[in-house]
Amino acid sequence: MVREDKEVSASNDIAAGPSGDPRNRRCQPRYAVNEDSILLLVSHGLSLQSHILDLSLDGCRLSTRERYTAGTRTRVEVTFKVNGIAFRFLGIVQWTDGKHLLGIHFVEMISRRREQLAEVICEMEAVAAATAAKAAAEREDAELEHQAEIEVGDTEDTELLGDLALAEEQMKIEEVARCLEQVRAKELANWEAQQWAEIQELEQRAEVPRTVDKLASIGRAPVKRDRRAQERHTVDTAATILLVKVGSRLSGRIVDLSLNGCRIHCDERFPVGVYTRVETEFRLEGLPFRLGGVDPGRP
Numbered sequence: 211m212v213r214e215d216k217e218v219s220a221s222n223d224i225a226a227g228p229s230g231d232p233r234n235r236r237c238q239p240r241y242a243v244n245e246d247s248i249l250l251l252v253s254h255g256l257s258l259q260s261h262i263l264d265l266s267l268d269g270c271r272l273s274t275r276e277r278y279t280a281g282t283r284t285r286v287e288v289t290f291k292v293n294g295i296a297f298r299f300l301g302i303v304q305w306t307d308g309k310h311l312l313g314i315h316f317v318e319m320i321s322r323r324r325e326q327l328a329e330v331i332c333e334m335e336a337v338a339a340a341t342a343a344k345a346a347a348e349r350e351d352a353e354l355e356h357q358a359e360i361e362v363g364d365t366e367d368t369e370l371l372g373d374l375a376l377a378e379e380q381m382k383i384e385e386v387a388r389c390l391e392q393v394r395a396k397e398l399a400n401w402e403a404q405q406w407a408e409i410q411e412l413e414q415r416a417e418v419p420r421t422v423d424k425l426a427s428i429g430r431a432p433v434k435r436d437r438r439a440q441e442r443h444t445v446d447t448a449a450t451i452l453l454v455k456v457g458s459r460l461s462g463r464i465v466d467l468s469l470n471g472c473r474i475h476c477d478e479r480f481p482v483g484v485y486t487r488v489e490t491e492f493r494l495e496g497l498p499f500r501l502g503g504v505d506p507g508r509p
Contacts, residue, residue, distance in 0.1 A: 238266035241334040247272060247290035251280055252300075262290045267328060269301060269315040279310055288314060292330050297323065405482050412483050429498070440468040449474050449492040453482060454502075464492055471503060480505070 247262040249272060260274045270288065284303040291297070301314040319327075447466045451460040451474065462476035472490065484505050492498045 238268045239335075240264040240266040241331060241338055242269070242294060243270075243290075243334075245286055245290050249274060250287040250289070252285045252287055254280065262292075262407060264290075265292065265331065265334075267316075267324065269304070271311065271313050274310050274312070275307055278306055280436055282306060286314060293333060294328055295326060297327060299323070304475045312408065319331060373399055408483050409481070440470040442466040442473070445494065447492055447494060451476065452489040452491070454487045454489060456482075467494070473507075 218245070241264060243262050243265045245262050248258045249258040249260045250256070251258070257274055258274045259271045263271045263273055272288075273286070281302065282303050282305060286301055286303060287298060288301055289296070289298045295400045299316045301316045304313045304315050306312040310391075311462050321425050402474065443466060447464050449462055449464045449472075451462065453460070460476050460478060462474045465473045465475050466474075474490070482505070486505050487502070488505060489500060491498070493499070
């Protein structure tokens, strides 16, 4: 009995330690167990149905179905089965929460049973290590997959931003092109309006001398209007007039031709005034010609 008391005292010292909380002073690593067990209170002769929660070489943690009220330092016997092997150990209650949980320290364990328990715990340790390694691998795979998703998402975002920037730049270019086109169209319209105004002004100014000439010519013999130095020859061929300053083209037909010039009947109204620089393109006797000149006005 003295030996047993010494073992119990030593077990209490190992389990509780100087800080006071026996559950945090375990000498052996514990492994989670989920097995039914029977707790026998030796001095009371009372059995309690319980459930073993974790196990080590030195003891175990139980949860009783009924409230445990016997307190600590109570001598008990625990019966349970792990990995198909049945065990029955004597122990001392080291701590209790006053309800259903209690911690037990094994005592008077023979060598053979301790070796059997050690083998079972080694198996549990291997399973726990394999489970932890598998969980770590799964976490690593999940992290790699998550990182890959982030990288793919970043790549897609970068491509999307690039596409948006390209589309925005294209829209800016198109907007600038439309503005330039509108400006050019406005400038051309203003130029055409100015040219038309000049033509009308010139016609109004020329109307007075023509009227005076008509009045002066009344009662006189008709005067020949053609005072050209070179003889003109009647021709009929297509011609194109290029307005050099404007860069536009007019189509028509040559009515007569000389070494110094020609007379052209345009398909449209001639939009500029006299002495406007032009170039004339036409073909005569199968030969192409492109000659520069000015509009001298009406003959």
